[in-house]
Amino acid sequence: MNPLEARTRFQALRETKGPVEAAELDAVWAGLETVRPEEILGEWKGGEFDTGHPLNGELEKAGWYGKTFTSVHDAKPLMCRNEAGELYSHVELGKGEASLWTVEFRxxxxxxxxxxxxxxxxxxxxxxxxxLMGIMNAKGVPADGPFYYFFLERVARSGEGA
Incomplete structure (x- = not known):
């Protein structure tokens, strides 16, 4: 699958109501281009693909909004909304925050x-x-998964776009 086909298929899967097969997402992933940490700095609103992974639906219960990458050494993986609708970094749930690196995967x-x-x-x-398309990987997860699949949409800063 070339990058154009992967983008088209990604959009179709993202609009799917109900379960999505992990194998389909893996095929899309294989066709997409890699990205460097410096290219993804900023605020991102997140969503998930329902593959039946145990994490599906759990982040929504926690009020997950997305991720913020202030710098490569200052990443907030679990930006959530409180009862008043205000964004905060849920460091308790994440047991801290994060950083961005270039890592080999697949x-x-x-x-x-x-x-x-x-x-x-x-x-x-x-x-x-x-x-962005994301795949969450963790210690103890076999090389063939199951993985948690998600996506991020860049949040436009005020004054950008039209």
Whole structure:
């Protein structure tokens, strides 16, 4: 699958109501381009693909909004909304925050968020200029998964776009 086909398939899977097969997401992932940590700095709103992973639905219960990458050494993996709708970094749930590194995953080096307090890695690839696909990997997960699949949409800063 080339990058254009991967982007098209990603959008179709993202709009799917109900379960999505991990194998389909893996095929999309393989067709997407890698990304460098410096290219993904900023605020991102997140969502998940329902693959039946045990984490599906759990982040939503915690009020998960997305991720903020202030710098490569200052990443906030669990930006959540409190009851008043205000964003905060849920450091208790994440057991700290994170940093961005270039890590090899499935034979490619790509931007990866390494959690400070958990043996967890979020690998990222570029769908387009404002969208990332992510795969969460963790210590103890076999090489063939099951993985948690998610996506991030870049939050436009005020004054950007039109």
């Amino acid at each position: 034979g490619e080096s790509t931007a990866t968020m390494v959690y400070d307090g958990r043996p967890v890695f979020d690998h990222f690839k570029r769908v387009d200029d404002t969208t």
